Amino acid sequence: MIEVIGLTRRFGRSAAVDDLSFTVAPGKITGFLGPNGAGKTTTMRIILGLDRPTSGRATVNGVPYRTLARPLTHVGALLDASAVQGGRRAEQHLRWLARTNGIPSTRIGGLLELVGLGEAGRQRVGAFSLGMKQRLGLAATLLGDPEALLLDEPLNGLDPEGIRWMRGLLKSLAAEGRTVLVSSHLMHEMAVTADHLIVIGRGRLLADTEMTRFVRPGRSLEDTFMDVIGSAS
Numbered sequence: 001m002i003e004v005i006g007l008t009r010r011f012g013r014s015a016a017v018d019d020l021s022f023t024v025a026p027g028k029i030t031g032f033l034g035p036n037g038a039g040k041t042t043t044m045r046i047i048l049g050l051d052r053p054t055s056g057r058a059t060v061n062g063v064p065y066r067t068l069a070r071p072l073t074h075v076g077a078l079l080d081a082s083a084v085q086g087g088r089r090a091e092q093h094l095r096w097l098a099r100t101n102g103i104p105s106t107r108i109g110g111l112l113e114l115v116g117l118g119e120a121g122r123q124r125v126g127a128f129s130l131g132m133k134q135r136l137g138l139a140a141t142l143l144g145d146p147e148a149l150l151l152d153e154p155l156n157g158l159d160p161e162g163i164r165w166m167r168g169l170l171k172s173l174a175a176e177g178r179t180v181l182v183s184s185h186l187m188h189e190m191a192v193t194a195d196h197l198i199v200i201g202r203g204r205l206l207a208d209t210e211m212t213r214f215v216r217p218g219r220s221l222e223d224t225f226m227d228v229i230g231s232a233s
């Protein structure tokens with residue numbers, strides 16, 4: 001379980017995240033929605049101990065991420081799929097990640113197959129398309145067989161087949177009882193993927209609800225999202 005409690009992150013005089021609280025429950029896909037600059041990435045970075053809050057806190061299974069001894073075995077995170085060393089081969093990248101996190105490398109071949117990169121494992125990551133990097137990033141998140149996944153816009157760069165594949169994979173990971181938090185601007189896709197939604201605007205919580213309760217009768221997720229964002233600004 002991931003908990004964000006009274007989280008605030010200020011940059012100078014403006015608050016990127018403003019007294020935000022929510023819980024991400026296991027066994028379902030939680031969509032993390034908000035317009036550009038709403039504070040989604042900042043929140044995820046703080047959950048992962050990559051940034052410090054001005055006040056408040058975030059915990060994974062009840063403790064701050066920084067205190068986890070082998071974090072990849074608890075949380076798999078994909079924030080920026082392009083942030084990989086282009087000179088490494090895909091397999092080498094995963095091997096290096098496994099070694100530095102005390103994870104056996106036995107899962108690497110299977111994970112490359114799982115994400116559709118079975119044939120590309122020997123290729124250098126620098127030659128990968130964005131969609132291939134997203135697939136590699138997802139393999140990296142699963143290396144430690146974590147209970148929780150945090151994915152920041154993982155659909156960017158994926159083709160229609162890739163988007164459908166990602167949807168199926170996320171659903172099966174949630175069905176295994178994992179906690180899945182995924183941000184995206186693709187409302188049509190979120191409408192058929194997420195079970196629960198956390199919607200933020202200007203760093204503040206606008207909705208924390210089941211998908212079926214959020215979407216207004218006769219309106220699409222996109223329509224409802226625009227209504228909620230519009231009435232908050």
Ligand SMILES: Nc1ncnc2c1ncn2[C@@H]1O[C@H](COP(=O)(O)OP(=O)(O)OP(=O)(O)O)[C@@H](O)[C@H]1O
Nearest residue numbers: 011015016017034035036037038039040041042043
């Ligand atoms: N290091 C930083 N220094 C100053 N301002 C920052 C920094 N990081 C983020 N911000 C600001 O915080 C706000 C929230 O940004 P954040 O990237 O968290 O939003 P987001 O919801 O992920 O947006 P997007 O959907 O565009 O990716 C923005 O106004 C952004 O400019």
